Amino acid sequence: MSSTINPNDMLPRYFQLVTILRAKIEAGEWQPHAAIPSERQLEVLYSVSRTTVRQAVGLLIRQGLVYQLHGKGTYVSPRKLQKGLVELTSFSEDMLQRGLQPGQRILELAEVEAPEQVRQHLELSPDIRTVIRLERVRTGDGQPIGLQTSYLNLPAGATLTREQLEERGSLYAILQEKYNINLAAADETLEVTVATPREALLLEVPAGNPLLLSERILWTNERRAIEFVKILYRGDRYRYTVRLTR
Amino acid sequence: MSSTINPNDMLPRYFQLVTILRAKIEAGEWQPHAAIPSERQLEVLYSVSRTTVRQAVGLLIRQGLVYQLHGKGTYVSPRKLQKGLVELTSFSEDMLQRGLQPGQRILELAEVEAPEQVRQHLELSPDIRTVIRLERVRTGDGQPIGLQTSYLNLPAGATLTREQLEERGSLYAILQEKYNINLAAADETLEVTVATPREALLLEVPAGNPLLLSERILWTNERRAIEFVKILYRGDRYRYTVRLTR
DNA sequence: TAGTGGTCTAGACCACCCT
DNA sequence: GGGTGGTCTAGACCACTAA
Numbered sequence A, B: 001m002s003s004t005i006n007p008n009d010m011l012p013r014y015f016q017l018v019t020i021l022r023a024k025i026e027a028g029e030w031q032p033h034a035a036i037p038s039e040r041q042l043e044v045l046y047s048v049s050r051t052t053v054r055q056a057v058g059l060l061i062r063q064g065l066v067y068q069l070h071g072k073g074t075y076v077s078p079r080k081l082q083k084g085l086v087e088l089t090s091f092s093e094d095m096l097q098r099g100l101q102p103g104q105r106i107l108e109l110a111e112v113e114a115p116e117q118v119r120q121h122l123e124l125s126p127d128i129r130t131v132i133r134l135e136r137v138r139t140g141d142g143q144p145i146g147l148q149t150s151y152l153n154l155p156a157g158a159t160l161t162r163e164q165l166e167e168r169g170s171l172y173a174i175l176q177e178k179y180n181i182n183l184a185a186a187d188e189t190l191e192v193t194v195a196t197p198r199e200a201l202l203l204e205v206p207a208g209n210p211l212l213l214s215e216r217i218l219w220t221n222e223r224r225a226i227e228f229v230k231i232l233y234r235g236d237r238y239r240y241t242v243r244l245t246r
Numbered sequence C: 001t002a003g004t005g006g007t008c009t010a011g012a013c014c015a016c017c018c019t
Numbered sequence D: 001g002g003g004t005g006g007t008c009t010a011g012a013c014c015a016c017t018a019a
Helices: A013-026 A039-046 A050-062 A091-097 A116-122 A162-168 A171-179 A197-203 B013-026 B039-046 B050-062 B091-097 B116-122 B162-168 B171-179 B197-203
Strands: A066-069 A073-076 A102-113 A130-140 A143-152 A183-194 A210-220 A225-234 A240-245 B066-069 B073-076 B102-113 B130-140 B143-152 B183-194 B210-220 B225-234 B240-245
Touching: A013 A039, A013 A050, A039 A050, A050 A066, A091 A102, A091 A130, A091 A143, A102 A162, A116 A143, A116 A225, A143 A197, A162 A171, A183 B210, A197 A225, A210 B183, B013 B039, B013 B050, B039 B050, B050 B066, B091 B102, B091 B130, B091 B143, B102 B162, B116 B143, B116 B225, B143 B197, B162 B171, B197 B225
Parallel strands: none
Antiparallel strands: A066 A073, A102 A130, A130 A143, A143 A225, A183 A210, A183 B240, A210 A225, A240 B183, B066 B073, B102 B130, B130 B143, B143 B225, B183 B210, B210 B225
């Protein structure tokens, strides 16, 4: 059990401190609404500077584990806020977090002329004419959950095959491993719609049933829009959760 | 035009720097994907320490205005990411952001025995038996947008009257001004449902129409759950937007 | 090699809270 | 007055990128 900071460790000190403090909170050593040691006490306890302490605490605050009150102290958040908020996740990660086994059935994978709506969302320059269209039925524990249509603006020369997708499952894992593309942010809109006959068939619900429509634009770490993706979720099998902060 | 930092200003220096840099970005002085001055250049340009520069830049990053690449520089985000996205807002603020005039029709304001679902969401201790129930039809430019039901666990002695609500409009403004309660975070879930006859009547849609159901738990700066609120949105008049980061 | 962001130190003073 | 978090300085070294 390492509960001291090792200056020779590969990991930065503030990150080691985050790990130590998180462990104590999750082990219940400090109860919700109880004060943890002050920043100056943590300085002494772990032999780091106050800047480093504040870097660690700042991360814990953004993760929802603790909160600070000016002039009073640093406190452990109630359990409900300790649970990690929804971050930017792929469908697969999302399903795993919900305790369901993610699956997919690929309906189409093709290079297509980019529709105008997609051109705008991906901010395509005029010289880019085509994008990759990927349509899949996504499942959780084998049951249809959503109908997903992706439009991808991959870097020149990059390709994507059915085999890769079937083998690896997650598209984002392929982008990361093969092309070193990391996702940094996404803008998402949600609205209500009703199932067309085709959608109803694929999702195994009656036509006209209410669905949740999600539209996402995904941005790389270089803030290039790389994907526009729609997911039609079965209204009875999907709840969307998000944490808002001020 | 103040584009230097005033050490005697009430505002902290990093915040003044944020304001200056944001103004330059929004004025188009630095175009999207262009590099802004390096941290060491900003140190000299504005006569502050690198720590202060990094505090300012860190804020701009969290607000989506710029991004950094290790070893390369700090760059202006594309316009779509510059638009600050949804933070924790009240219905009124939400409507104003969408360019609609918020309104309300109060259906009920009463102290009621807390339903079990509400007890759990607000983590009520056994000695608290009642909460305030507030039911309102919320409108945008006079048109019904949502049916909102709030359950409030106000501090002992605090009250809330129809007059206050009608005069002030926003509940959160009252909490802030009268009781110095600040909201810090919210957990929200979204799902699809269909309108019951009563809901349909109030929202002026046919019964059975699809609706977007939002359920929120709101936390104060001391991380006490203060409100559980459901809003049933008309599916045809409301889109929900979020920004996710990683 | 030079320039960039990432981490870290050892201080300091201010603003706020409580007794 | 003493303790807390909030802001700030003037340095330093490391890790990464590009010419």
